Amino acid sequence: MRRIDNVTDLVSGLLLVGLALLALTLTWPLRLGSATQMGPGYVPRLLCYLQIGLGLMIIAQSLVTQGGPLEKWAPRPIVWVLAGLAFFTFAIERLGLVAAVIGLVLLSCLAHRGTRPLEAALLGIGLAVFSVLLFVEALGLPILVWPGFGD
């Protein structure tokens, strides 16, 4: 067997087939109905089969075509950007907007190697002040600003 050249497409196809199989298991218990009276499961299942078909075609094509190897992954931005988002999710209703924004900025700044700590701190404070002024003061959104007594 010769080496597979188009790994990007191979993985793309596998991803599509995998997601379709997941959707298929999730929608399996739903009633299918008939073409005239479609049940809740009819359209999703149709889509799953379609996607599996397309995924298999992409896989087949990847075996015969040229293409690059898989692009390298950069763990640093993934980890820190997502960590920032996770912190915001955790903090917005517990610690309030100010803490959530500062935390998000500090964590996501770690995703870029060259950012200086002072820069990050100033950016965090600046964005926190700006968000409070824009979203809470000017637009009047009911968001918790500080931890404690409600809005």
Place this chain on the structure above:
Amino acid sequence: METLLGLYHGLTIALLPTNLLYCLVGALIGTLIGVLPGLGPVATVAMLLPVTLYLPPVTALIMLSGIYYGAQYGGSTTAILVNLPGENSSVVTCLDGYQMARQGRAGPALAVAALGSLFAGCVATLFIAFFAPPLAVLALLFGPSEYFALMVLGLIAAIVLAQGSLLKALGMIVLGLLLASVGTDLNSSLGRMTFGIPELADGIGFVPLAMGVFAVGEIIKNLEKPEERSLVTGDISNLWPTKDDFRRSWPAVLRGTALGSVLGLLPGGGAMLSSFAAYALEKRLSREPERFGRGAIEGVAAPESANNAGAQTSFIPLLTLGIPANAVIALMAGAMMIHGIQPGPQVLTKNPELFWGVVASMLIGNVMLVIINLPLIRIWVALLKIPYHLLYPAILVFCCIGVYSINKSVFEVSLLLVFGLMGYLFLKLRLEPAPLLLAFVLGPLMEENLRRAMVLSHGDPTVFATRPISAGLLLLALALLALVTLPIFRRTRDVAFKEEG
């Protein structure tokens, strides 16, 4: 006559102080994101959707559309001065625009880009005003099977005219439709693929999906590469083009406008396709094609006019048929739905003030944009110096607050995380996310129309082939698919998109 009355009515709405203000805000934000590479209209419109909840629908759409066509103006500035496309629709402007800047003619290049865009914008607006109403009347004749066929055509056209692998784009469409089917089934009120999470009963949020894929995913991808220092080239002391520039530009502007207006109409068309096509056309028609790529002013005038015309006429399918032509327009469809307005032919009859107000605001917005872009060019040049590592945390903050503020839902913010990771994965695997978003918006409508059509035909699927309009639309979709698999077309399509290389 009715059109003129409508336009007049629209102007009275667009000239209200609030609407003028938000038109200006939209134009300013559009220019800003157009100038900044790495921040596109899709992410920006997604970020601002929550803010528009607090505005009347007309004002909201005036601002959002201002962002979209404003980005076409701003994008040319970066392309000409820094040789980086601020927007993907200005990729071809880099070719000759940057060469002109290196020859010390950045000023005329910027001026021709802005004036060409103004002309194209005004023509395209009138095109919408005259063309949309009759199309809307036609669309009212459509039944469920026609609508279903039309949406199939829209999705197919969107990928045929876009870049990249056809099979992968088709896969992304189906995935988008599948994501759209998450949530409560309307007929049986049973949950589908909800994992028992109550928040998913209403379906996946449109905003976290769009922001996750387009903003968060892009940020992670951009951070992989070391930051590029942008070097501004050229002196912009003299803005005014010479007589010779005018002589060479005006036919290119006319052709670009015409081509852009037509290509913008196509589902999947819009700004980017228009600019590529216009550049290719100019090069082919020119008696001295060797000047292209060496600072030919036609190479700036044509694509810049075309992308602005295309950006504006791509509103027509949304306002008349309810079908968004591209990802930005899909977001505007989302904005309309948030306000309880179903995009489609009934907009013109039920919400004429919305239709005419938005159309008229485009005329005003285009004039504003020339003023914003030409005399104030130095401000935008200064903004080009904002480093990306200070920009992306701010984008993340606005995304998070934006998503949270829609439903005050922490769950939706966590969806942002999931879709951000997915968006990055898509970019890595070169799976185009735009068709996914388009399909996600059309999904519920397609399912509803499919079900209705099948009830009416008693389960007979041939209904799509026997009703003439739907058969015609489906045949067109098939023809497009067949066309794209033909080797000749494939090659020209690849060449058209590789013009930049």
